[in-house]
Amino acid sequence: MAKDLAQTLAEDLAELGLAELVGPGSLKALDSNTLVELEQEDDLITVYENGESLGDFSFADEKFHEAFMATLATSLNF
Amino acid sequence: MAGLGYNPYRDAAGKFSKPEDVGKKIEGDLQAAYDAGDFSQVEAIENYAMEKMPESPLGQSLLEKNYGSAPQPKVRSGLSAHEQLLRAKVTELAKKNVELRAEAGDVTFDDANPERARRRLDEAIEYAQSRGNTHLISKLTSAKVLPSGAFQRESDKKRVNTDATIRAYTAEKEFEAGRNSIQAAIQAKIDSGEISGEKYTFRDDSGTYTLTIKPGFDEEAYEALDERTRREISVPVNSASLDLAREKLSPELFEQVTTQQQVMDFVVGKEPEIDGIPQANTNLLGKDSEEVAISGLKNLSNYTQAVERNFGSKADRNALKAERAEIIKSAVADRGQNTFVPGRAYANGALLSTRRVLNSKELTDKLSPAQIRSISTMKYQVSEEKARAMLSKEQYAALFEKPKAALRVTPSRKK
Numbered sequence: 001m002a003k004d005l006a007q008t009l010a011e012d013l014a015e016l017g018l019a020e021l022v023g024p025g026s027l028k029a030l031d032s033n034t035l036v037e038l039e040q041e042d043d044l045i046t047v048y049e050n051g052e053s054l055g056d057f058s059f060a061d062e063k064f065h066e067a068f069m070a071t072l073a074t075s076l077n078f
Numbered sequence: 079m080a081g082l083g084y085n086p087y088r089d090a091a092g093k094f095s096k097p098e099d100v101g102k103k104i105e106g107d108l109q110a111a112y113d114a115g116d117f118s119q120v121e122a123i124e125n126y127a128m129e130k131m132p133e134s135p136l137g138q139s140l141l142e143k144n145y146g147s148a149p150q151p152k153v154r155s156g157l158s159a160h161e162q163l164l165r166a167k168v169t170e171l172a173k174k175n176v177e178l179r180a181e182a183g184d185v186t187f188d189d190a191n192p193e194r195a196r197r198r199l200d201e202a203i204e205y206a207q208s209r210g211n212t213h214l215i216s217k218l219t220s221a222k223v224l225p226s227g228a229f230q231r232e233s234d235k236k237r238v239n240t241d242a243t244i245r246a247y248t249a250e251k252e253f254e255a256g257r258n259s260i261q262a263a264i265q266a267k268i269d270s271g272e273i274s275g276e277k278y279t280f281r282d283d284s285g286t287y288t289l290t291i292k293p294g295f296d297e298e299a300y301e302a303l304d305e306r307t308r309r310e311i312s313v314p315v316n317s318a319s320l321d322l323a324r325e326k327l328s329p330e331l332f333e334q335v336t337t338q339q340q341v342m343d344f345v346v347g348k349e350p351e352i353d354g355i356p357q358a359n360t361n362l363l364g365k366d367s368e369e370v371a372i373s374g375l376k377n378l379s380n381y382t383q384a385v386e387r388n389f390g391s392k393a394d395r396n397a398l399k400a401e402r403a404e405i406i407k408s409a410v411a412d413r414g415q416n417t418f419v420p421g422r423a424y425a426n427g428a429l430l431s432t433r434r435v436l437n438s439k440e441l442t443d444k445l446s447p448a449q450i451r452s453i454s455t456m457k458y459q460v461s462e463e464k465a466r467a468m469l470s471k472e473q474y475a476a477l478f479e480k481p482k483a484a485l486r487v488t489p490s491r492k493k
Binding site (some may be wrong): 015016017053054 | 213254257339341342343393396399400403404435436437438439486487488489491
């Protein structure tokens with residue numbers, strides 16, 4: 001099965017040095033214990049911060065990238 | 079260091095002691111070593127108590143005996159006596175540095191009072207030390223203090239101030255602690271065998287609450303292994319170092335292989351009083367595994383709903399946090415250095431700073447293998463494969479297969 005988008009995004013963020021990849025779709029903030037998990041279902045990506053959902057982001061939405069990155073930047077402090 | 083040769087978690091047969099029995103075991107072992115006149119063992123046990131349990135009564139009395147006074151109890155546990163003394167020295171030097179900068183008029187941006195700015199930085203440094211955060215100390219040492227912590231966004235005149243941001247930050251920490259206490263209560267039931275199985279779900283109008291139990295790495299079991307065993311189950315791993323990259327690469331190349339970020343750290347030396355923070359219920363009741371697990375998830379639901387009633391949903395709180403951060407970050411973006419944004423209380427504020435982090439894709443694209451080697455350091459990492467080969471089945475299971483609770487909260491979408 002092809003790698004899902006959530007996993008690819010998590011890997012990209014880790015490559016940029018924005019967070020540490022700690023598992024499939026799981027990122028840890030560089031300077032705190034905040035764990036962010038990305039889960040994909042159909043065209044929705046749900047972002048969880050320490051197990052609590054921050055909402056669903058649809059990558060069919062043209063504002064997906066902006067909203068998604070703003071949420072991650074807030075959670076991961078970058 | 080000496081002391082690592084002694085391990086109170088295991089007896090001569092390699093059997094693990096319960097963590098709650100370790101304090102008594104150390105005192106018993108120490109007495110036995112004295113009685114036997116085995117002073118190398120006495121030294122090993124005393125070093126262990128000072129390094130691994132500096133906040134225990136035995137650790138404290140030994141530190142006082144050996145160093146004149148025990149290190150500040152505020153310093154987090156797990157540090158050796160030497161590390162704690164070094165950190166105290168770092169704090170002292172940081173304050174001296176701020177004092178010299180204040181005398182030279184280098185701690186404020188405008189014609190603000192340098193003495194007040196210096197006091198703010200000193201108190202912020204104290205706070206960072208109490209958290210064991212040497213990185214924050216280092217950033218504060220070179221920071222300049224803004225005269226005010228109130229900001230307005232030009233486009234829509236929206237106002238934000240540091241105190242509101244600090245209150246929200248502190249409240250989130252409280253919510254996290256409440257949630258963690260429920261998770262810890264559930265984990266205790268798993269450890270005692272009262273909850274078993276893999277997954278439990280509880281749904282109500284507010285959302286879905288899930289408990290997943292998966293095998294995971296146990297830090298305590300790892301700490302209990304002796305130094306030699308830890309080495310035997312580890313493998314060397316190369317990783318690129320930011321400091322080495324800064325030192326060995328040209329400034330242009332360094333910039334190309336790194337990403338710059340603007341980050342915000344909080345200093346909360348004086349905790350604000352916040353009304354409406356709910357109390358988490360950590361009583362888990364039930365006659366079988368499922369009932370106990372669901373009882374924990376119901377507690378989590380009640381807690382989450384109480385937080386949402388008083389402070390809004392997690393998504394809304396996060397959006398507000400993002401907006402405030404964006405306004406403050408844009409206001410100080412062109413200051414070009416670490417900027418301390420004051421709160422009303424002297425000991426409170428936010429520190430805006432930039433950091434560069436290595437971009438691994440750019441590293442492999444822009445650097446030769448020799449260049450990558452020149453900026454890499456080697457560290458040891460636990461290898462599951464080696465551990466499986468080296469350890470007994472029981473030891474391996476204790477290390478890698480501890481059943482661990484993970485909680486997940488998904489609010490109802492119809493809300």
